[in-house]
Amino acid sequence: MTPRKPTTVKDVAAAANVSRATAARALNGYGYVGDAAAERVLEAAARLGYRGNRVAQALRQGQLPIIGFVPGDIQNPFFARVAHDIDVAARGSQHSLLIASSEEDLTQERALLDNLRALNVRGVIVAPASVDDNAHLAQLVHEGTPVVLIDRVLADMPCDSVAVDNEGGAREAVELLITHGHRRIALIQDDSRIVTARDRLAGYMNALQAHDLPINQRLIAVSNSTVQHAIDATIRLFSQPDRPTALFTVDSLMTTGALLALRSMGLNVPRDVSLIGFDDFDLATFTDPQITVIAQPVGKIGPLAVRMLLDRIHGFDEAPRHVRFPTRLILRGSVSQNIAR
Amino acid sequence: MTPRKPTTVKDVAAAANVSRATAARALNGYGYVGDAAAERVLEAAARLGYRGNRVAQALRQGQLPIIGFVPGDIQNPFFARVAHDIDVAARGSQHSLLIASSEEDLTQERALLDNLRALNVRGVIVAPASVDDNAHLAQLVHEGTPVVLIDRVLADMPCDSVAVDNEGGAREAVELLITHGHRRIALIQDDSRIVTARDRLAGYMNALQAHDLPINQRLIAVSNSTVQHAIDATIRLFSQPDRPTALFTVDSLMTTGALLALRSMGLNVPRDVSLIGFDDFDLATFTDPQITVIAQPVGKIGPLAVRMLLDRIHGFDEAPRHVRFPTRLILRGSVSQNIAR
DNA sequence: ACTTCGTGTGAGATCGATCTCTCCGAGGGT
DNA sequence: ACCCTCGGAGAGATCGATCTCACACGAAGT
Numbered sequence: 001m002t003p004r005k006p007t008t009v010k011d012v013a014a015a016a017n018v019s020r021a022t023a024a025r026a027l028n029g030y031g032y033v034g035d036a037a038a039e040r041v042l043e044a045a046a047r048l049g050y051r052g053n054r055v056a057q058a059l060r061q062g063q064l065p066i067i068g069f070v071p072g073d074i075q076n077p078f079f080a081r082v083a084h085d086i087d088v089a090a091r092g093s094q095h096s097l098l099i100a101s102s103e104e105d106l107t108q109e110r111a112l113l114d115n116l117r118a119l120n121v122r123g124v125i126v127a128p129a130s131v132d133d134n135a136h137l138a139q140l141v142h143e144g145t146p147v148v149l150i151d152r153v154l155a156d157m158p159c160d161s162v163a164v165d166n167e168g169g170a171r172e173a174v175e176l177l178i179t180h181g182h183r184r185i186a187l188i189q190d191d192s193r194i195v196t197a198r199d200r201l202a203g204y205m206n207a208l209q210a211h212d213l214p215i216n217q218r219l220i221a222v223s224n225s226t227v228q229h230a231i232d233a234t235i236r237l238f239s240q241p242d243r244p245t246a247l248f249t250v251d252s253l254m255t256t257g258a259l260l261a262l263r264s265m266g267l268n269v270p271r272d273v274s275l276i277g278f279d280d281f282d283l284a285t286f287t288d289p290q291i292t293v294i295a296q297p298v299g300k301i302g303p304l305a306v307r308m309l310l311d312r313i314h315g316f317d318e319a320p321r322h323v324r325f326p327t328r329l330i331l332r333g334s335v336s337q338n339i340a341r
Numbered sequence: 342m343t344p345r346k347p348t349t350v351k352d353v354a355a356a357a358n359v360s361r362a363t364a365a366r367a368l369n370g371y372g373y374v375g376d377a378a379a380e381r382v383l384e385a386a387a388r389l390g391y392r393g394n395r396v397a398q399a400l401r402q403g404q405l406p407i408i409g410f411v412p413g414d415i416q417n418p419f420f421a422r423v424a425h426d427i428d429v430a431a432r433g434s435q436h437s438l439l440i441a442s443s444e445e446d447l448t449q450e451r452a453l454l455d456n457l458r459a460l461n462v463r464g465v466i467v468a469p470a471s472v473d474d475n476a477h478l479a480q481l482v483h484e485g486t487p488v489v490l491i492d493r494v495l496a497d498m499p500c501d502s503v504a505v506d507n508e509g510g511a512r513e514a515v516e517l518l519i520t521h522g523h524r525r526i527a528l529i530q531d532d533s534r535i536v537t538a539r540d541r542l543a544g545y546m547n548a549l550q551a552h553d554l555p556i557n558q559r560l561i562a563v564s565n566s567t568v569q570h571a572i573d574a575t576i577r578l579f580s581q582p583d584r585p586t587a588l589f590t591v592d593s594l595m596t597t598g599a600l601l602a603l604r605s606m607g608l609n610v611p612r613d614v615s616l617i618g619f620d621d622f623d624l625a626t627f628t629d630p631q632i633t634v635i636a637q638p639v640g641k642i643g644p645l646a647v648r649m650l651l652d653r654i655h656g657f658d659e660a661p662r663h664v665r666f667p668t669r670l671i672l673r674g675s676v677s678q679n680i681a682r
Numbered sequence: 683a684c685t686t687c688g689t690g691t692g693a694g695a696t697c698g699a700t701c702t703c704t705c706c707g708a709g710g711g712t
Numbered sequence: 713a714c715c716c717t718c719g720g721a722g723a724g725a726t727c728g729a730t731c732t733c734a735c736a737c738g739a740a741g742t
Contacts, residue, residue, distance in 0.1 A: 008698055008699080009699060020698090020700085021702095024699065024700055024701085028699090028700080030700095052698090052699075053698050053699070055697090055698080055699095056697070056698035056699045056700090057698080057700080058699095059697090059698080059699080060699055061699090061700085
C-alpha cells in the first residue's frame with residue numbers, strides 16, 4: 001500500500017555515511033574511492049535496492065538509453081519480425097526499444113519523430129512512409145541524431161540504410177512469369193510514395209521491357225498493404241475482360257489477399273492464374289499449391305540496422321553505408337506454364 | 342552538418358526578453374502572464390522551434406509520458422495485434438509505447454520491468470510469463486505503478502486485468518470434439534507456468550471428466566509457442582500406437598505447426614484427424630478444409646487495457662477490475678464425426 | 683495619505699545523477 | 713624541517729523545465 005518512492009543516491013550516500021559524490025564514484029567506478037567506503041556504498045545500495053533513475057541520468061547525459069523504431073505497421077509480419085530482431089539486438093546493448101508505428105501516414109510519422117526527438121533517444125530506425133516528403137528526416141539527420149533507414153531507402157538521405165534489392169527481386173519474379181509464357185502479367189503494388197513500391201514497379205517494368213512486352217496500366221493496381229484492400233484490388237484486376245494470366249504481388253499481405261480473392265472468384269492457382277509474391281511468409285507453404293515467392297533475408301535486416309546504429313551512437317563518423325541484400329527466388333507450385341497462348 | 346542542440350526555455354526566454362519563469366508560464370498557460378510578454382514568448386518559441394525536453398520534464402514531474410508493454414513475444418500474431426491496438430490507443434492520449442518482449446523468459450521479464458521502473462514510465466501492460474513467480478510484479482503494483490495484466494491473469498495480483506475465458510473456450514472446443522464421437526483427444530499446450538496454458542488445460546480436463554472420459558497423459562504434449570516446436574510435439578503425439586483421432590491446440594502458432602506436421606505425416610484433416618485450435622488466425626481460412634477455432638475478441642483487449650491503465654494513471658483508485666471476455670466457437674471444416682468407433 | 687489588493691515578474695530551489703573543483707592529509711624526496 | 717605528489721573525499725555546479733516565494737507597481741478602498 002505504501003507508494004514509497006525509489007531510493008536515490010542521496011539515500012545510499014547517507015546510509016553509507018559518505019557524500020553523494022563518493023557514492024556515485026563507488027557505484028559507477030570512476031575516480032578515486034577508498035576500499036572501505038566503496039564497500040559500504042555497494043552494501044547500502046544493495047540493501048536499499050538502489051536502481052538509479054534513468055531519467056535523471058538521461059537529463060545529465062543528454063540521452064535516454066532508448067532506440068526508436070518507426071515501422072510502417074507493426075501488424076505486418078515483416079515489420080513484426082524486424083521489430084523482434086531489433087528488440088533483441090538493442091537489449092544486448094542495454095537499450096530499450098520504443099516502437100511507434102507510422103501506419104504509413106506521413107503526418108503521423110512526423111509527429112512520432114518529433115516525439116522521439118523530444119525524448120532524446122539515442123538513435124532511430126525508420127521505414128519512411130514517403131519518398132518525397134522527408135524534410136523531417138533530413139532535419140533529424142542534420143541535427144546529428146543517428147538514423148538508419150530500413151526496407152525503404154531514400155537515395156539522397158545522408159544516413160545509413162539496410163534494404164533489399166527490390167528492383168532486382170521484382171524483375172526476377174516477372175521474368176519467371178515471362179519465361180513461363182505469360183504475357184498479361186498483373187501487378188498489385190503499394191502506395192507509390194513508398195520507395196519499395198517504386199522499386200518493385202521499376203523491376204516489373206524493366207522485366208517487361210527487356211522482353212519487349214507492352215506496359216498496360218490496366219494491369220497495374222494500387223492497394224494498401226492489407227489483406228482486405230488486396231482482395232478488392234485483385235477482384236478489380238481479374239474482373240476485366242481479357243483477364244491476366246499471372247499476378248505479381250509486392251508484399252505478403254497482398255499475396256494473402258490475392259489468394260483469397262482468386263479462390264472466391266473460382267480461379268485456380270496455378271491452372272487459371274500463376275501467382276508469385278514478394279516476401280516469403282508462413283502461409284506460403286500452407287496452401288495447395290504452395291506459393292512461389294521472392295524471399296528477403298528478413299532476419300538479417302534488424303540486427304544489421306542495430307549494429308549500424310550503435311556504430312553511429314558510439315561515434316563512428318564515416319560516410320553513410322548502404323547495404324542492399326540480394327533476394328532469393330523460392331520456387332514452389334504457384335507458377336505454371338501459360339498454355340492459353 | 343551543425344549538430345546544434347535543441348532550443349531550451351532559456352533560449353526562448355532570452356529571445357523574448359523575459360525570465361525563464363515567465364517563459365514557462367506563457368508556454369504552459371498557468372499563473373499570471375502579461376499579454377504582451379506572453380505573445381513575445383510564444384512568437385519566440387515558434388521562431389526558434391522550441392519543443393521542450395521531455396526528459397527534463399519527466400525528471401521534474403517524476404514520470405515519462407510512456408507506457409510500457411511486455412508481451413510474451415511480439416512475433417506472435419496475437420501480441421502483434423494487441424501491441425498495435427495499444428500503440429494506437431496510447432498515442433491517442435499522448436503517450437509513447439515502449440515494447441519489450443519477455444520472450445517468455447522470467448529472468449528477462451524481471452529485467453525488463455526493472456528497466457521500465459527505472460525509466461519511470463507512467464504504467465505498464467504485461468502478459469506475465471509465469472503464474473508462480475511474480476514477486477517482481479507484486480512489487481511493482483505495491484509501489485503504486487499502474488499495472489494491467491492482459492491475456493494472462495494472476496488471481497492474487499491486486500491490479501486490473503483483461504483476459505478471455507480460457508477454461509470455457511477450451512472446454513467448448515473439447516466438448517465439440519467429444520460430441521463428434523472422439524475419445525482419444527490430444528492436447529498441445531504451452532509451458533504450464535503460463536496461466537492461459539493452465540486454464541486451457543483445465544478446460545480440456547473438465548470437458549473430458551464431464552463426459553466420463555479418462556485423462557491420458559500420453560495424449561498431452563507440452564510445446565513452446567512456435568511453429569517448429571509444435572511440429573515436433575505433433576509428430577510425437579501421432580507416432581504413438583493407438584493414435585489420437587482429434588487434436589486441440591492452444592494457440593495459433595501451434596495450430597499452424599500441427600497442421601504442417603499432420604500433412605507431412607500423411608494424415609488428412611479432418612478424415613484422419615479432427616483439429617480445433619484456440620485463437621483465430623489468417624491461415625485458418627486458407628487451408629482446405631478451413632480450421633475450426635475458438636476465437637478471442639483480440640481487437641478489444643488492447644484498447645480496454647489502455648483505458649484501464651489510463652484510469653489508474655489519472656488517479657482512479659477503486660478495487661481492481663477484472664474483465665474476462667467470452668470466446669466464440671467458429672465452426673469451419675476441420676472437425677468431423679469420428680466413425681472409427 | 684496609507685493600507686490592501688490584484689497582477690505581473692524574476693530569483694532561486696527542486697528533481698536525481700554525475701562532474702568539476704577544491705581541499706585534506708599521509709608519505710616520499712631533498 | 714619543508715615541499716610535493718597523490719589517494720581520497722566533499723561542496724557545489726550542471727542538465728532543462730517548472731514551481732515557490734518574494735517583490736514591485738498601479739489601482740482601489742478607508
